[in-house]
Amino acid sequence: MAGLAGVSQATVSLVLSARGDGRAAAISEETRRRVLDAARSLGYVPDPAARRLAAASNNLLGVFSFTATFPTDVQHSYYPFLVGVEQEAAARGYDLVLFTGSSPGGAGAAGPDALSRVRLADGCLFLGRHVPRAELKRLVADGFPVVHLGRREELEGLAWVGADYVNASREVVDHLAELGHRRIVLVREDDDAPASTDRQRGFLDGLAAAGIAGGPGAVLRCADPARELTARRVGALAADGVTAFVAEETDTGAAWRALNAAVREAGLSCPGDVSLGLLGSPPADLAARPVPMGFDIPRHRLGAAAVRLLAALVAGEEAHEPLVACEFRAGETAGPPAPPR
Amino acid sequence: MAGLAGVSQATVSLVLSARGDGRAAAISEETRRRVLDAARSLGYVPDPAARRLAAASNNLLGVFSFTATFPTDVQHSYYPFLVGVEQEAAARGYDLVLFTGSSPGGAGAAGPDALSRVRLADGCLFLGRHVPRAELKRLVADGFPVVHLGRREELEGLAWVGADYVNASREVVDHLAELGHRRIVLVREDDDAPASTDRQRGFLDGLAAAGIAGGPGAVLRCADPARELTARRVGALAADGVTAFVAEETDTGAAWRALNAAVREAGLSCPGDVSLGLLGSPPADLAARPVPMGFDIPRHRLGAAAVRLLAALVAGEEAHEPLVACEFRAGETAGPPAPPR
DNA sequence: CCGGTTGGTTAATGCGCATTAGTAATGCGC
DNA sequence: GCGCATTACTAATGCGCATTAACCAACCGG
Incomplete structure (x- = not known):
């Protein structure tokens, strides 16, 4: 132990675990230096397990x-x-x-x-x-x-x-509302994970804030988006006055994929005929153009x-x-x- | 401590840290069961810090x-x-x-x-x-x-x-030699990092093994590949009988980039007129087709x-x-x- | 010159476990 | 029934540190 090189043992502990703030402990500057020098030359490092055992913390x-x-x-x-x-x-x-x-x-x-x-x-x-x-x-x-x-x-x-999916989803709706959209539909999967329900809540909040009636038709809940979200259905909605679609993000990105495919097949151009939003980040294979309007989860x-x-x-x-x-x-x-x- | 619920303390240690292999220690089946039961009902878990302290190695x-x-x-x-x-x-x-x-x-x-x-x-x-x-x-x-x-x-x-850059580079040359190439040129940057010299050595080894004369013209050392490796120069080499080029991989991928650009500008088709090899993996932005012949560093x-x-x-x-x-x-x-x- | 005080250091204690020496209990042979 | 080996367990020790009471020196006021 470094004590040999210096003078004591408890002193070493006092020096090495000195709290930067508050009272600088009762250690003379010279002793402190001696201890530090010795520790360095010996390459001494307090054992974390022991530190922890002794009811301290080990950083x-x-x-x-x-x-x-x-x-x-x-x-x-x-x-x-x-x-x-x-x-x-x-x-x-x-x-x-x-x-x-x-x-x-x-x-x-x-x-x-x-x-x-x-x-x-x-x-x-x-x-x-x-x-x-x-x-x-x-x-x-x-x-x-x-x-x-x-x-x-x-x-x-x-x-x-x-x-915060709720607020993020809400912002997406806010954005669409500001652009002038009055009929917006959310496409989501049939899953009750908090990530899904949060997004729906934010979506509905956004509608409410924009003074748009939510109604049951505002949310399309699909067990299998690829099958249920046909071009015909999307076309019909668009013809009925829906001008914007929002899809939730999931692991598979099924909702977003289905939505995109349906819009394309229906012969609708994207920013032109209908606006699309994605409540999350696009799956890697769709990350290229066009960048979907939506939000990113700030993972870092x-x-x-x-x-x-x-x-x-x-x-x-x-x-x-x-x-x-x-x-x-x-x-x-x-x-x-x-x-x- | 679980000792209270059972009988002792050291016994607990013996039971819980029993080595599966070798001698099963001297613990009666009943005691062992009592200890395990007590431990489970109390939710007792040995403190890893203490274990490590006592065992002197922390894994x-x-x-x-x-x-x-x-x-x-x-x-x-x-x-x-x-x-x-x-x-x-x-x-x-x-x-x-x-x-x-x-x-x-x-x-x-x-x-x-x-x-x-x-x-x-x-x-x-x-x-x-x-x-x-x-x-x-x-x-x-x-x-x-x-x-x-x-x-x-x-x-x-x-x-x-x-x-092992040496052998990997050598294999690249081997491959070219097997395909029938007799005139191969290495394009490298002007750097003496071991990664570079190793590759050159492997390249020369490969030439030697194939019975091809190395000669000073076999290695093109460029301080600034983009500037020095012109289409004219590459074209001239090809006209002179060089049928294959090999570039070293570096952080920037400068040699590989320059080589590709020069070949393209010179109007040479890649697998057809000249063969190209890359001593390493392509930079991310060039990772798409065509996949260069060469080797991958098995990072994992x-x-x-x-x-x-x-x-x-x-x-x-x-x-x-x-x-x-x-x-x-x-x-x-x-x-x-x-x-x- | 003495009790009181402060600054600087150390001896002593314990954290929760693994380990080892040691004790008690039982079995066995003669 | 006594030694001796086995088996089953426990008491004691120490791992390396943080912490704290205790100690010593010097210093101060009275």
Whole structure:
């Protein structure tokens, strides 16, 4: 231990774990220097496990992902989140521990104690849908700082950050309303995930704010968009006065794909005859022109927000606003409505 | 502690940390069951920090990158390596610690002790060119297990893994020779990085093996390929009997770009009039058709190899072969040479 | 010259576990 | 019935640190 090179042991601890703020502890400048020098020359570093055991903290934030953190399929990865996570963690002086949760062949994956390794860090961020509830609940119940990336309200007391789909969807409708559209239809899939219901709520809010009657016809709920959303149906709606369509974003992008196909087949031009909006980002294979009007989920900001929240929890502070605003994207698929015939 | 619910304490430890293999310790079946039941009903989980403290190894592998690990610019990131690193680490039961070395605003970034945090893990992987030599040397000298991703021979005793450019480049030439080409020219930039010289060596080896005279004209070294590699020059070479060109891969892809442009301008068709090879992967913006003949650096395998090597060092074993073979890519830019006129 | 005070340092304690030496209980042979 | 081996468990120790009470020196006012 560095104590030999210097003078004592507890002193080393006092020097190395000196809190930057507040009272600068009772250590003479000379001693401090001696200790630091010795530590450097010996390459001494306090053992994080010991630090943690001794009821302190070790400046480590865990990241536990239930799909491989670095999947081979980059498309559906958490990479964009991690960009923000890493930046924010670095800015706050934390290092990251990647718990390789259930990677292919993952080690600690199986057992019920897979999650317990996480306690090695000061707190932990969870990514992915398939987090075992029981385990997570225990962590929360034990007062271990935990933040879930993505909305997660069913679990009492679990902190989370998510994107504000309601307001973002509302902005899309606002935009269409400002352009002059009075008949707008939402195409969504038949799914009750919060991400879907949030978007619908924002959509309806937007209609209401614009003084447009929602009515049951304003939302098209399709179990199989590709089959149900035919060119004929879209054509009929357009003929009936609908001038704008909005589709929700999902993993598959089915609603958006079907909507686009139907509009094209119906012989309608996009910004000209009807305006289209996408409540999210386009799937990778449709990312090229034309850029859809809609919004982007600020994944890196979400990651950063999650770290901020986690850091606050670790520090014993209270949680703040968990919703992060999305970024409106003007795109090229929305314009003034065609004059009625 | 679960001891109360059961009978003792050390017994709990014996039960819970029972090694599956070997001698099943001296615990009666009944006691074992009692302990397990109690543990389950109390939701007891051994504190990993304490375990590590007592066991003296923490199953953590460090990853220290001198550019942000998750850069905003995904193109030039270490992401592909990390895919392999994570998989291999997971497979071996290690967790990863990301030392946010010099991320923008990084915390421990500045000080000379930035690297010493690394000792927290059982060993550490280093990515990036700008690793401070002195610090690294200290780690190595102290016997701390260190592996550098990318060739690094100047530092005595530093373990590293790298791609085998020599053999990969040679294979490219072999392929051309088999197709019947007898006059092949290498276009490279004016840089003495090992990645460049390795490729040239492999190229020359390939020529020699095919019984083709290397001669000084076989290698075109350009400080500024875009300017020096004109259509006229390429045309002249082709007229002189050169039937195949090979370009080295660099960050910018300048040599490959210039070669392609020159061939096109010279009015030469690619697999028809001349064959082209790229010693590496095409830059992202040229990744579409036509796929160049050449080789791919198996980044994820490199990452995995690095972890294997590091794990071996941690276990006190000796290092193995540091070179990882590249994958030959037939592509669409090479064919039999045009018959001489 | 003494009690009081402050600044600087250390000895001692405990975090929760793995490990090892040691104890109690039982079985076995002679 | 006594030694001796086995089996089943426990007491004790230490991992490396943070923390805290305690200690020592010097200094100060009275």
